[in-house]
Amino acid sequence: MAKTAELKKLEKSLEVISIGLEILRKGIGYYVYYNKPNENKRIFKIHFSNCGQCAWGSGKITNAEPGRNGVWIGPFNGTNQAKVFLNDNLKPLPSQIKICNCCK
DSSP: OOOOOHHHHHHHHHHHHHHHHHHHHHOSSSSEEEEEEEETTTTEHHHHHHSTTTTTTOOOTTOOOTTTOOEEEEEEEHHHHHHHHHHHHTTTHHHHHHHHGGGG
């Protein structure tokens, strides 16, 4: 029996949803926002991927230019991995590393 157009459309929609979920799964984790001009006076906040500030590593500012406005670094498997990355690469003071209040 041939599939109806409606079933084919539903099947295609489910395929698109599946692809979207796989992309989101790969982005699950913790992120840190880095902005070079502010690195010496800024707090490095660690965010979970679904945080409104982080938005899966894309941020909440839709017209931001990566590199110009700063970049989201991650995903990390946990907050400890994010802290190790920060300490090894950006060397902030311990008081400059915080967990986002929404993500605690």
